[in-house]
Amino acid sequence: MSEDEIEKLLQERDLFLRELLASRKSMDELTRMVAKQNDRLDDVITMLRRRETQLKRAEREVRKLRKLLGMDDPDPEPDAEPVPPAAVDADADVPPKVTPATEPEVSNESTPTEKKKRPRTKGGRTPAPAHLPATDEVHTACACAHCGSANLEKKDLRGSAKLDIRPFFVHVRKIERTRYRCGDCGKPSVAEMPPMPCDRAKYTCDFIAWVVVMKFVLLVPLDRIHTILASQGVHIAKGTLVHLIDRAAKLADAVDGEHWRQLKAGGHMCFDGTGLKTLIIGQDKAWDGYLEVFTRDVLTVFQFDLTKHADRLQRRLGDYAGILVCDAESRNAAGARCAVFANCNAHPLRAFRDAETSHPIRAAQGRRFLEMLYEIEEDAEALGLDGDALVEFRRHWSRRVLRRFKAWCAGVVERYPLRTDALRQVAQYYLNHFGDLTRFVDHAEIPLDNNASEREFQRHAKLRLASLFAGSPEGGHRWATLLGVVRTAQKCDVDVMAYLTWLFERRGTHKQQFGLAAAELTPMAYRDQIRPYAQAA
Numbered sequence: 215m216s217e218d219e220i221e222k223l224l225q226e227r228d229l230f231l232r233e234l235l236a237s238r239k240s241m242d243e244l245t246r247m248v249a250k251q252n253d254r255l256d257d258v259i260t261m262l263r264r265r266e267t268q269l270k271r272a273e274r275e276v277r278k279l280r281k282l283l284g285m286d287d288p289d290p291e292p293d294a295e296p297v298p299p300a301a302v303d304a305d306a307d308v309p310p311k312v313t314p315a316t317e318p319e320v321s322n323e324s325t326p327t328e329k330k331k332r333p334r335t336k337g338g339r340t341p342a343p344a345h346l347p348a349t350d351e352v353h354t355a356c357a358c359a360h361c362g363s364a365n366l367e368k369k370d371l372r373g374s375a376k377l378d379i380r381p382f383f384v385h386v387r388k389i390e391r392t393r394y395r396c397g398d399c400g401k402p403s404v405a406e407m408p409p410m411p412c413d414r415a416k417y418t419c420d421f422i423a424w425v426v427v428m429k430f431v432l433l434v435p436l437d438r439i440h441t442i443l444a445s446q447g448v449h450i451a452k453g454t455l456v457h458l459i460d461r462a463a464k465l466a467d468a469v470d471g472e473h474w475r476q477l478k479a480g481g482h483m484c485f486d487g488t489g490l491k492t493l494i495i496g497q498d499k500a501w502d503g504y505l506e507v508f509t510r511d512v513l514t515v516f517q518f519d520l521t522k523h524a525d526r527l528q529r530r531l532g533d534y535a536g537i538l539v540c541d542a543e544s545r546n547a548a549g550a551r552c553a554v555f556a557n558c559n560a561h562p563l564r565a566f567r568d569a570e571t572s573h574p575i576r577a578a579q580g581r582r583f584l585e586m587l588y589e590i591e592e593d594a595e596a597l598g599l600d601g602d603a604l605v606e607f608r609r610h611w612s613r614r615v616l617r618r619f620k621a622w623c624a625g626v627v628e629r630y631p632l633r634t635d636a637l638r639q640v641a642q643y644y645l646n647h648f649g650d651l652t653r654f655v656d657h658a659e660i661p662l663d664n665n666a667s668e669r670e671f672q673r674h675a676k677l678r679l680a681s682l683f684a685g686s687p688e689g690g691h692r693w694a695t696l697l698g699v700v701r702t703a704q705k706c707d708v709d710v711m712a713y714l715t716w717l718f719e720r721r722g723t724h725k726q727q728f729g730l731a732a733a734e735l736t737p738m739a740y741r742d743q744i745r746p747y748a749q750a751a
Contacts, residue, residue, distance in 0.1 A: 249575040252582070342375045349378075384448045387418060409719035411461055419722060423714035425455060426462050430700040431710050433673065435681045456685065462714070463692035465721040466699045472732040473702060474508070474515045482537035482556070482659055483510040484667035485546070488674070490518065491683035492690050500683045503690050506530075507670045512705040512738065514670055516694035520687060524548035537657065539664050542647045556653035558664035559584055565640040573637040576626065580641065583619040587612055591662050604658040612655050620648060670701060703737040713740050 352371075357364050391405040411419050428434045434442075436455045443450050477483050485508050491500035506517045506527070519526045527549025531538075538553040540546050541561065566581035590611045599607050623641040630638040644651060654660040674697060684690040703710045717735055720728045733739070 245579065246575055249578055252578070342377055348375075384421075384443065384446055407723065409722055409724040411465060411718050411722040413723060415723075417458060419715050419718035420711075422458050422462050422718060423711050425458050426696055426700065426714055427711045429459070430673075430677070430696050431704070433677045433680055435677075438680075456689075459692055459696070460688075462718070463695045465718050466714075467695055468721070468732040469717065469735050470515060470695045470698050472736055473513050473698065477508055477510055477513050477515055478531075478534050478536075480510055480536060482539060482657070483508050484661070484664050485538055485540040486664060486667035486671065487522070488671050490674075490678060490690055490693065492520065492687055493683055493685055494687065503684070503687070505674065505690070505694060507667050507674075509667050509670055512702060514698050514701040514705065516674075516698040516701075518684075518687075518690040518694040520690075537653065537660060539660060539667070541664065542643070542650065554653070555650045556657070556660050557647050557650040559587065559651055560663035560665055560668075562640050562644050562651070563663075565636070565643070569636040569640060572635075577637055580619075580622065580626070580637070583615060583622065586615045587662060590615070601658050605656060608655045608658075612652075616652055616655070620645070673697070673701070699737075703740075706737040706741045708737055708741050708744070713737055716740060 355366060358366065389408065391407065393402060393404045395402050409419060411417070411422055425439060428439050428442075429436065436452055436459070439455060440450065440452050485506065487504055487506040490503045490505040492503040494501045501520060504519045504522045506519070508515045508517070517530060522545065524545045527545070528551065531550050531553065533552050534550065535552045536554070537556050538546070538550050539556045539558070542555075542557045547555065563581060563584045566577050566584065569577040570581070590608070593611075594604055594607050597607075623644050626641040627638055627645065632638065654662055677697075684693050700710055700714075703713050717740075720730055720735060
């Protein structure tokens with residue numbers, strides 16, 4: 215190749231590079247303009263939403279004002295003026311209406327009993343629930359409110375319904391059992407004791423269920439439960455309350471184990487972990503324990519450990535070969551060797567939002583890719599898709615977004631070589647875990663993120679804030695057991711206290727008489743048992 219040809223090729227290469235650089239700059243400028251337009255659209259949408267909220271607030275104020283002024287009823291039609299006899303056409307087909315002499319004269323002034331009720335306006339006061347027990351009260355007046363006269367004639371009753379509350383009370387349940395002597399064998403016998411949590415129990419199953427509900431449903435620590443009981447003159451030592459929680463955990467332990475067995479039998483489960491401080495004898499300060507949650511549908515199981523070592527998780531999961539929806543953490547990969555992972559897309563979404571402080575335009579572009587995935591999931595839910603139809607829908611729409619997003623992340627990594635850059639870190643994270651982050655596309659049962667397990671920690675976090683720590687490692691295990699059983703009962707939409715009382719009665723002193731396995735004592739079994747009665751009511 216001659217020097218002229220080489221020079222010509224070099225000139226063409228330089229020209230191509232200049233055109234490529236110019237097109238890249240144009241593309242960056244176009245992307246910047248699109249991002250600005252998106253920001254403006256967001257501002258317009260926010261402004262419209264604010265105006266809509268202000269309009270609704272103004273409409274509510276107008277309705278309140280009309281109600282105060284008595285203007286809720288539509289304007290009555292004006293009374294027709296009487297037609298004089300001379301104005302009546304004698305040849306008309308319809309004769310004029312003549313008021314009968316026996317018809318009473320209608321007065322324009324209406325009595326209170328004849329006044330029509332105003333139609334209930336939207337957003338007005340709702341009636342009291344019909345299932346609540348009611349008490350009737352009749353109040354009388356001794357004198358006229360205007361002149362003070364005692365000569366009153368009873369006219370009618372004006373009724374109203376108010377929501378009232380009665381504080382709970384602790385009562386003593388006295389149980390008397392009849393003793394008999396057999397007329398045939400002559401041996402004495404006594405009537406059987408009702409179901410109790412244990413032999414010679416001082417507290418009933420209802421009382422222990424109430425203590426569990428107070429702590430794990432209403433999130434009241436044991437010291438405050440002690441104060442509430444003391445306010446009624448019932449002085450129960452805090453150590454006794456701890457023993458009651460221990461008894462409840464032992465009674466519910468088999469059900470919690472059944473929940474764990476059902477979770478491992480499924481094809482997937484969501485997993486996450488957080489801290490729970492624990493007091494240990496000989497330690498100067500609280501030990502940083504670790505609480506894990508495993509959930510799928512209505513099932514929720516909590517597990518407590520003193521450490522966060524991967525071998526603990528490995529022993530717990532064993533040979534579980536399903537899909538584990540969790541964070542992309544090295545401890546999870548080392549602990550669940552047999553499981554297939556599906557990582558959470560909410561983590562990079564939050565990371566893109568954080569990166570908008572340093573890269574407002576490009577980070578917003580990355581966030582928009584993930585938001586499109588969530589919008590596709592919302593569309594699929596609106597269409598009622600599941601199973602193979604949902605997989606086909608995801609493969610058609612979500613994969614398009616993911617292909618473009620992957621190329622975009624590769625471009626970000628190439629454009630920002632600094633490893634400490636926030637935008638580069640989240641883009642590199644998505645590329646490193648792309649297979650696990652997109653596992654949901656080919657599995658209809660897999661959610662887009664791990665928020666289901668993270669939401670399970672909301673109640674734990676509130677109880678942890680109020681209690682500060684678990685009193686011992688055994689207390690941490692009791693915490694996990696009862697919180698999991700209570701949370702599963704809540705997700706089954708059953709009365710937690712009624713279910714716990716039902717469970718304790720069948721796991722206590724009458725366990726042999728009932729002869730029920732743990733699978734027959736779960737909240738799901740209780741829900742199925744009471745469903746016919748709930749439907750009949």
